[in-house]
Structures are given as structure tokens and as C-alpha cells.
Amino acid sequence: MVWIFAFATAALWIWLIRRARDRAAEHAAAGMLHSPLYWTGAGLTVVLFGLAFATRYALAQGGALMWAWLAALSATLIATFFVRRALKWRYPI
CATH class of the missing domain: 1.10.287 (Helix Hairpins)
Structure with a gap:
């Protein structure tokens, strides 16, 4: 049961990191940074x-x-x- 929670947590972190990377790329392209x-x-x-x-x-x-x-x-x-x-x-x- 713990491994399901660990897998879900890791998947959430990977998803958040990818989303943050995409958002940072959009901000850089717009000159917002x-x-x-x-x-x-x-x-x-x-x-x-x-x-x-x-x-x-x-x-x-x-x-x-x-x-x-x-x-x-x-x-x-x-x-x-x-x-x-x-x-x-x-x-x-």
C-alpha cells in the first residue's frame, strides 16, 4: 500500500516539474523574466x-x-x- 502512495507522489512531482518547466519557457519567450x-x-x-x-x-x-x-x-x-x-x-x- 505504501508503494502506491510513493508512486503517486513521484508522479505528482514529475508532473509539477514538467509543468513548471513549460511555464518558465513561456515566461522566458515573452521576456517576462x-x-x-x-x-x-x-x-x-x-x-x-x-x-x-x-x-x-x-x-x-x-x-x-x-x-x-x-x-x-x-x-x-x-x-x-x-x-x-x-x-x-x-x-x-
Whole structure:
């Protein structure tokens, strides 16, 4: 039974890697990888991961840190949505 799960997991990873490679080739062909908007979106994604990892600490502290974390999270999400919309408008892939 475990081998079925292992095989399904390996097949999923292979499928995801092929799909990501195709998507990266499309982005490179469109010139999207050289766009500052693309790199801004990638940076905002890293910031979101950092905020996600700091959730437990920020919420446990309470007070001003909790509200600052919430404000940073909302500002980052709004900026990410705007950058994503701009990328979709500029590069309609």
C-alpha cells in the first residue's frame, strides 16, 4: 500500500516539474523574466512566506506587534494583487 502512495507522489512531482518547466519557457519567450514587475512579485512572495513563518510569534506577543504584523500582511497582500494584475495586463500569457 505504501508503494502506491510513493508512486503517486513521484508522479505528482514529475508532473509539477514538467509543468513548471513549460511555464518558465513561456515566461522566458515573452521576456517576462527580465521584467522588474516579475521580480517584484517574486520578492513579495518571499515577504509573504516570511510573514507566514512569523505568525505564531507575532500573534503570541499581542499588542502593537500583532497589529504591525497584521498591517504588514494586508499591505503585502494588496501589493501582491496589484503586481499580479499588472503582470497579467502587461504579459497576457
